[in-house]
Amino acid sequence: MSIAIVDPSDPQYEELLAQPSERVKTPENKVENTTFMFELSDDEDDESPDVRFSTTSSPSTASSSSKRRSEDDGSSDCEYRHKRVKKSRGSSASCSSDPLHLPRLVDDFNDFCDTPQTAFVDKTRVLFQLPTQFRYLLLRPPKFGKTVFLSAMSQFYDVHSARRFHEYFESPESPSSDHNQHLCLSLTFWNLPVDITAEDFAEQLRSNLWISAKFFLVKYARELGLTAPQSHLAHEEVNPLSKLFDLVKSSGKTLFVGVDSYDASLLETIFSPIGDSDTQQGCATTEDFARIFDEQLWGPLQEAADDIVPKLLVTGTLSLQTPMLRKLLVAAPTYLQSCCGFTVDQALDFASSIPHEPQLDVAEIRAKCGDYLFSPDEGIGEPVIHPQVLIDRIAQLTSEPSEGEPFRLLSSLFDLLPFESDVPNVVTIEGLIELVVSGVVEIEPTELHAGRDLEGTSVFWSALYRAGALTRVRGSESTFRVAGGEALSWIHSRIDQLVHNRYYDFKDGDKEHHFLGALLMYQQTPQPLVDLLSKVLRDQTQHCLGKAKEPSLPGILELTMCNAQLISSSKFPEHILTPPPDASYARVYGYSTDSILRWELTTLTLLGFWRAANLNDGEPSVEALRALHEELCQEDEEKLLARQYSVWSDSLQAMETRAVETFFNPESVYTQLIAVGGARILRREGPEEVLPLPPRKEEEVDDQLDDQDEDDSFYE
Structure with missing residues (x-):
């Protein structure tokens, strides 16, 4: 029997609740998710009714799953579940030899269990x-698997799922004794309007909680001892959760509460910024959202937690530390590092279960999808890759539509960035350039845990970490790097035009530089390109003086040689900052000969030269570094090669001082580039620098070359 409840304030609501479902349009002035569906099992053998819930914003999970089953081969639900469990045992979907489908964006754990044709990774x-x-x-980037994990927890703890526990879960030798012991309350807050007053937002949130509470009472009426559950919660109830918690407490039952996307309202303000300033003045603010959630959700949860809520998981992306949240929650422990996302082995198994060409390998998966670490602890196991980025990549290779948008939040945050800012730790366009050229950024733990990812239109570095652009450097509490190639591409989209304007065509003293011309002539006369890259290195070093990190040679090449405004993005084989983990050289596109240039890169920092000249003198001042940098810029190559540099020696397990010339490897077959103190790039050509590429049948000459005047002056 199905019961559709369209508008809880309808005078005929009680009659609708007791009658078979009949679709009714949602009133225009109601939120989409005020329309919902109960599906109650009529199976007399069930210990309790099987109730599932859906809103008008997405099709019924049960209905969509059934539809997909019937479309595939019409097998019974029991048969499919049995086959699904066989495939799900183990770490991934590869246990089945049959080709599988990519998951949909709306699929949750129930869908994966009920539709064995869908690839998934068992977490x-x-x-x-x-x-x-x-x-x-639990904070993770968007589209990282939080909803699926939360729905799996609901199945794990729900008293209604006890009969199917061994179908859905592979128990270890000593399984948990408290699975399927709780009533499960699931809450989510997408589709709440944000361009309304604080008073209206409070009413919309109350209505959302009322719907969830009403559904809960119907689902668990038997456990709660309610013969007419719909009569226990009036639509005018001021705080539906407090009433629900009172009923649960009276029954002697306990709860698992799962709150999905607790920061949805804040994300909506970023995705859909409110219009003009006059409209903005009347709308609820971030502070209003925090206060209203404290009053209607976190406060009641705090009061009930000790008595009836032994298990609570809240998921989201951004950190919002309201007064009640600080009291209520702690950060997820390190052993949940891989509860969302795929390990590399899981990603390979997942990809291999879906036919696509060319087949993805470890190098491409790690370089494109990223390596994410969410804890600074050394012993937390291997990093995980972004699942939605992998799904989107496979969809691209199989010509399927991609709907994930894993970096939609990152793109929206980039739209808020100023060119520069005097506010500490605020992300700027110049800051993104510094991130690329140095490869890392420092985020202090106090900033990361302050709950201040956003402040008005100011975006802090912690927000970029939450959005999936950054990942931790293993073993460091404060150092973060770019997570992967896809995230790096989004960063390029924000900075490439500015870098192009600076370096495509400029004068350095009385000498003119033309980036594309230098690149085209590199294999005949390499020095113009090396000089141009040295100019970029000097500029960025001067800009970074006194800051935590200096520019690196890979970062300088990433900024220029992987710049889609300077060079067609289809030309460079991979991002230089995210190479394969075992790569011994950088791969750069040889523009004039359709080849790969193999360069070994070494960065000798300005600080290392200062320490070699000032042994045991502590840390240098900014003025001292600036003076040394100017000195290095004036020296010729012979003097630079003789310069002493202080570096850590693995063999000595101590610092040692070496001449710059010793950093060139005479046995290398590849071309070597050494960045010397942010002042110059020195080059030694190798016999196997150039790797020819096979001709590309459908490739056209880049339009950028068609209009170039190829006279001698162009290449000067």
């Missing part, structure tokens, strides 16, 4: 490690 074993009581906040 449920970590559930057996959870303690009997917890209140965790």
Whole structure:
């Protein structure tokens, strides 16, 4: 029997609740998710009714799953579930030899269990490690698998799922004793309008909570001892959750509460910024959202937590530290590092289960999808890759539509960035350039845990970490690097035009530089390109003086040789900052001969030269570094090669001082480039620098070359 409830304030609401479903249009002035569906099992053998829920914003999960089953071969639900469980045992979907489908964006754990034709990675074993009581906040980038993990937890703890526990979960030798022992309350807050007053937003949130509470009471009426559950919660109830918690407490039951995307309202303000300033003045602010959620959600949860909520998981992307949240939640423990996202092995198994050409390998997966670490601890295991980026890449190779938009938040944050700012730790366009040229950024733990990812239109570096652009450097509490090639491409989209304007065509003293001309002539006369790259290195070093990190040679090449405004993005084989993990050289596109240039890169920092000249003198001042940099810029190559440099020696397990010339490897077969103190790039050509590429049948000459005047002056 199905019951559709369209408008809880309808005078005939109670009659609708007791009658078979009949679709009714949602009133225009109501939020989309005020329309919902109960599906109650009529199976007399069930210990309790099987109730599932859906809103008008997405099709019924049960209906969509059934539709997909019937479209495939019409097997019964039991048969499909049995086959699905066989495939799901183990770490990934590769246990089945049959080709599988990519998951849809709306699929949750129930869909994966009910539709064996969908590829998925089983992350449920970590559930057996959870303690009997917890209140965790799990923050992960968008589209990272948080909703799927939360829905798996609901199945794991729900009393209604006890009969199917061994179908859905592969128990370890000592399985958890408290699975399927709780009533499960699931909350999510997408589709709440944000361009309204604080008073109206409070009413919309109250209505959302009322719907979730009403559904909960119907689903667990038997456990709660309610013969007419719809009569226990009036639509005018001021705080629906407090009423629900009172009923649960009276029944002697306990709850697992899962809150999905707790920061959805804040994200909506970023995705859909409110119009003009006059309209903005009347709309709810971030502070209003925090206060209203404290009053209607976090406050009631805090009051009920000790008595009836032994297990609470809240997921989201950005960190919002309201007063109640600070009291209620702690950060998810390190053993949940891989509860969302795929390990490399899982990613390979997932990709191999879906036919596509060319087949993805480890190098491409890691370079494009990223390596994400969410804890600074050394012993947390291997990093995970972004699941939606992998899904989108496979969709691209199989010509399927891609709907994930894993970096939509990052793109929206970039739209807020100023060119420069005097506010500490605020991301700027210049800051993004510094991130690329140095490869890393420092985010202090106090900033990361302050709950201040955004402040008005100011974006802090912690927000870029939350959005998936950055990942931790293993073993460091404060150092972060660009997560992967896809994230790096989004960063390029924000800075490439500015870099192009600076370096495509400029004068350095009385000498003119033309970037494309120098690149075209590199294999005949390499020095013009080396001089141009040295100019970029000097500029960036001067800009970074006194800051935590200096420019690196890979970063300088990433900024220029992987710049889609300077060079066609289809030309460079891979990002230089995210090479394969075992790469011994950088691969740069040889523009004039359609080849790959193999360069070994070494960066000798300005600080290393200062320490060699000032042994045991502590840390240098900015003025001292600036003076040394100017000195290095004036020296010729012979003097630079004789310069002493202080560097750590693995063989000595101590610092040693060496001449710059010793950093060139005479046995190398590839061309070597050494950045010397942010002042010059020195080059030694190798016999196997150029790697020819096979001709590309459909490739056309870049339009950028057609209009170039190829006279001698162009290449000067």
